[in-house]
Amino acid sequence: MGGPTGPPFGAPSTPWPYWPPPPPKRKKTWVLVIVAVVIVAFIVLGASVAFLSTQSRATFVRIDKSGASGNSMFFNVTIRTSGSAIDMDHLHVYLRSLRLGATFDNAVYYNVDRIPGGTEFVWNVDIQIDPLDEPSFTYVFTVEVNGSQTDSSTVS
Numbered sequence: 001m002g003g004p005t006g007p008p009f010g011a012p013s014t015p016w017p018y019w020p021p022p023p024p025k026r027k028k029t030w031v032l033v034i035v036a037v038v039i040v041a042f043i044v045l046g047a048s049v050a051f052l053s054t055q056s057r058a059t060f061v062r063i064d065k066s067g068a069s070g071n072s073m074f075f076n077v078t079i080r081t082s083g084s085a086i087d088m089d090h091l092h093v094y095l096r097s098l099r100l101g102a103t104f105d106n107a108v109y110y111n112v113d114r115i116p117g118g119t120e121f122v123w124n125v126d127i128q129i130d131p132l133d134e135p136s137f138t139y140v141f142t143v144e145v146n147g148s149q150t151d152s153s154t155v156s
Helices: 030-053 131-136
Strands: 057-069 072-082 093-097 104-111 120-128 135-143 146-155
Touching: 057 135, 057 146, 072 093, 072 135, 104 120, 120 131, 131 135
Parallel strands: none
Antiparallel strands: 057 072, 072 120, 093 104, 093 135, 135 146
């Protein structure tokens, strides 16, 4: 009797699947996205802090009216700087004398040498007025550093 020499069925055309099937692979892209966002946030925050800490700034500490002489009113203006040094002609103090709200005169004062950051100094400034109508004047002071207004004050 001659029997079959091989199995009565053919070999499977595909490999046998695993049992139980392997767990699905977890995608970790959301973790990478969160890590990337955190890194970018730290970089932006660090750059912002570095920029703001080196940005030059000036503020009025005190403005004292010294009095009138002739056609001028004199002031002692105390200014404090912060941040990085301010280069020559980068700090401007604008002074306007207003008579009943209208500009009577204006003047611009600027630094003629480099001012280190963290410095406090006094400038003596004057502006033209009408000595016969001195009580009707108010004075507006504005300080700019590198073209940006950093402080202003009004004196009566």
